[in-house]
Amino acid sequence: MSTPTLPRSTAAPAFESAFRPDWPLDVRRSLSVHLRGTGDPTLRFEQDGTWRVTTTPDGPATVRITVVGGEVRVAAWGAGAEWAGSRVSLWLGADDDPSALDCRDHPLVARLHRTTPWLRLGRTERTWDCLVPAVLEQKVTTTEAHRVWRALLRLAGEPAPGPAPEGMRVPPSPRRLLEVTDWEWHRCGLDGARRRALRAVTSVASRMEPPEAVDSADLQRRLRTVPGIGVWTAAEVVQRVFGCPDTVSYGDYHLKNQVGFALTGQARTDDDGMMALLEPWTGQRHRVVRLLLTNGVARAPRFGPRNAPTDHRRI
Template sequence: MTTTVQTPREATWRPDWPLDVRRALSPHRRGHGDPTLQYTADGAAWRTTSTPVGPATVRITVHAGLVSAQAWGPGAEWAVDVVPRWLGADDRPEGFAAHLHPLVDRLHRSSPWLRIGSTGRVWDALLPGVLEQKVTGIEAHRTWKQLLQLAGEPAPGPAPAGMRVVPPAERVRAVTDWEWHRCGLDGARRRALLAVAGVASRLECDDHTDCEDLRRRLRSVPGIGVWTAAEVAQRAIGCPDQVSTGDYHLKNLVGWSLAGRKTDDAGMLELLEPWRGHRQRVVRLLGVGGTMPPKRGPRMAPTDYRRF
């Protein structure tokens, strides 16, 4: 049988900063082997996405500073047009006072590639965000891969083997309790996921959606708290000021990097206050070159809910 590959939509774009595609897309990668984001030996980045008109696969390459994007699938035209936004073209770092702390200043100078991108797709960030609630990254990434294998559509076009598109909300609602159990999803996250799937279309953003409006709408859904709302806002609309309070590790990364001590969420926000408007930018920089306190005691162990 002969398979016909759709002619891709194509676009090129030249950023005015030293773009690093892998680092720009890293907030969207859910562990090694994420079926929605892969890199190939030729240096290309492959990413799948939902769009308002259907799924799409995008291939991104960079040569001599010129970004080339190709896209396949029903949403190809939409997807290829938003690639610059994915990579940070809409971010505005002007006015960022990095000099207020020597570490932040040094990291800012050594990371000229850093821009905060935005996907324009709430559901693509919300589904994995719910899976990551109150569990280890290992657990969340395992469940993410299994859910995509179970319910995700195969990636359109000549994507690397095994790539999948985030399943639409109606497909998520159709997953049975037994299938959720096989994916390793506990009851609390399952209920939250079904709640957001029931109102997914009303949560999507447009060019006029601001961070606070999106966070308010997300938090109106049972099971969605401040952490998940912030994580989604950071990715979907590129909020440069959103901080993920309630994160198990972040408060100590910020506290130890900026003040040499552990802290709580209130202390973290106090330390970040001088950069209000750019607090997420500081967090991203500390993720590149900040420090964590020395590890003492046992780590939080993953729980395999499939055994229960």
């Protein structure tokens, strides 16, 4: 006889806390940087709050975040409930310092900085959860990467602990990822290069987690020693793990053109040109990029045919 599923409202959280942010917090926009497309099994924005599933050093956790009267209320379930729940303020950027950005000499950036007071760079302190989807996004369209991420979570992820919304899943552990067979990877639609990169990082995953990886620069060095992990992937990871305000996603297909268009009006810029444009804000370059992207001023015109994604399941 199968065990009936309890209604979400009947499962008591293993951890609860509350705090009042001293900045104009926007939970949805703060956490959307972790959202991997519509239907991401690890992050949901529901009427009863924001739900996020994560791994922790103590085991999986489901966290619900609600805001009532300016107070952020946190409830968490699972073996890692206390670890994850106690770090929600960091996810939302409580220890970020946006005042470190000096943009007085650039009217556009100064205006965006002034009119986007909610923008904080949060940190998750979980490399694995950021690294797996970043590898899946290498050299493919965003749509294709998100489809594979959902397929992988359905295949190898565990159901989220506690009363999470239906379909939420915990990212598979390194050990579970190694158990995925070649034909299962093929069914998910993952090509050989990204498959090899994922297998490579599973063997060193424990050495990539804070506090062993002490800061952004150290984690990038460690990541780039792994075959298949380059500058772009390492940047995407440290932006989320440490809330790094400076590391830019060098090598991104669109970003160089978006930044170049926002700052110069030119439709095309290369990666080195982008870095030259951002050089005046060294130390805060990623924050400037986020300001440009968030406010919709970095929409470079596109030329040529759309890139049709390759469905590796049919190869």
